[in-house]
Amino acid sequence: MIELTNVSYTYPHTVQPALHRITLSLEKGRCVMVTGPSGAGKTSLCLAASGILHHEYGGKKEGSVVIDKKNVSEYSSLSDLAQNVGVVFDDPEAQMIFTTVEEEILSALEHRGLTAEVIEDRLSRIMKTTYLEELKDRSPHNLSGGQKQRVALAATLALGNDILILDEPTSELDEHATRRIADILKDLKDQGKTILLIEHKFGHFRGMVDTLIVLENGRITSGGAPDEVLKDDHIRGMILPDFSKVKKNARSVVSGEPVISVQNLTHCYGDVKALSGITLTIRKGEFIAIVGENGSGKTTLVKHFNHLLSPTSGDVIVNGKNTKTCSIAALACDVGLVFQNPDHMFFADTVREEIAYGVKNLNVKNGDAVIDAALRDAGLYESAGLYPRWLSRGERQRLGIACVVAMQPSVIVLDEPTTGLDGYEALLVIDILKNLQENGHTIIIITHNRDIADHCADRIITMESGKIISDTGGA
């Protein structure tokens, strides 16, 4: 259905080709999964295979792309291509134009030249396949990431094409939501759809992938049946990272002095009780993982540590100070918070300036030396002069950590520090965190990745509906 032959592509104003002599064939009813480190050219490949690159982008293009027996240049426009190919892009928010789920899918159906009866019939079938029936009147900002991703997929399915191209449809999703997407895609494949899937999480899609392709630096470095490809240790480590070798902290920290002590904390958003009766002591030097489903209150809890949220009742004591009496800026010296996807917050012109921002705000002594150290810790010393948004996803995640480390807080909290990263990048992040722990920092991570929690953390706190339901270091 899709044939790429010797496709090379260089973006305008750049020298390095984003894609280099890519040859790839996608047969009817098959599923090809493309994986690789961030910045390897996966999104460019997705654009090339869908014909978008040919029609919408400048730059140097070589090779040929044939979609459904027709060369891409024979298609007159994107709308013409859309008669054959459905593409789900990586940002689900940008793929919702209307204000309810049903409208979104219906509008996509209306432009296919179908009769009203067929449209109604297809609408109800698509809503069922993507489990969106109950959400039909919801607006985009009232949907979770996984739900938005399903809407984007549903609107693309509405086009009724046999070829589906998906660019990291699960990158920001938790286990549960990822599994749901994987199930839907499996059903679609069984219905005979041809699927090109760009993904990191091979494990979830293992059952449906016919061909696994590894893309590195714009080149295909390996490809074939998944089991064959995964025999290579390097590729295995990238796709199915092994966290069991991460060294655990040898020292016992149970006797350490408490740095954060939460007493009977309750927090309500309006009428909704997000946290209820949380009591918790975190000691100096601990490495804690907080796990739990979406909406269980993990992020709400950690936002109390630096007073981004105030307790509805109860107290949070950080380094002997009650957070109620401190400003957020004052607490930034004690608790550093790295948000999920910190790359959306960068604003400076260089990596160095980005780190310097927090350092200046807090008047940290020996600012320059501290910034150098943070750059080195995060493995970004060579990139200090680059524009933050040019970095790869993994580098940006590390920059987010460096920004907080440079402020020298005793406690560092990270919300989903490994989401969207490949195996090696995730391990690198964990390594950095382990080193920080060695240097006396207390590390708290929120994670969906059970492997990371089990192998890297000294203590695992599990949350459910605003309560702590288990705590392996329970004091």
Add this chain to the structure above:
Amino acid sequence: MAEILQYVHKDTFLHRLHPYTKIVSIIIVCVMCIIATNLVFLTFMVLAILVFAAYSRLLTESLQQLKLILVMSVLFILVTLITMPNGDILGYMIPEGVPVLGGLIPVTSGGLEIGLVLTFRFMILIFAFQLFLISTQPRDLVNAMEKAGLPIDYILMFIIALRFIPTLQIEGQRIHEAQLARGFNPGTGFIGKIRSVAPIAIPLVSNALLRSTVLGLTIDMRGYRTGKKTHVRERVLATRDYTVMSVLTVAGCGFIALVMTQMV
């Protein structure tokens, strides 16, 4: 969080009206409030719109921007008091007892009246337009605008601008929190305030620009701009639409006639 100008899904009389009816109604209401200078009548119109909002179970949503409206109202009244003194002097903004400046800026009945008239007109326009947007499904709006002959690109622009207000609000909030955690200092003084905008505004704008690429591709790949379209679940003008339009037209004409005769 307050969702500015977003469609609220409910099943009420107002929601069932055809977008055309609502547009015609808004035009009539606008004309009426611009012609009217009678404070009692304008107050009546504001109340009537709010009663109608309550009837459509949209009162809370309608009053979301009340704070902004009140601030604007105070500004309107201040400006007219200062720039358009007229009629009886009711008092002075700076009490007469104050040395040197005492007795400056008189509060006049004429100035106050003009200020109040402007305020009420402003309220009527905002409330009516807001009520229209939050009770009309965007797809109905698109259909109506298409039928009215507006080019699809402009319609999409309008719809997308509305749709992304809450997204930007939420994202702005998230960026603000992230920068606060990095010791962001909201800044003092005029220059400080301007400088402190950068850490929030730059990421917000960069993210939005990045998003616009995907948005553009999505619009094309879904064929929204091809112009061919099967209309399903279309709203047709029903008896209630004709009734509402007739009643409002009669009321509007009657009102204009009344004003004309009074003028003569």
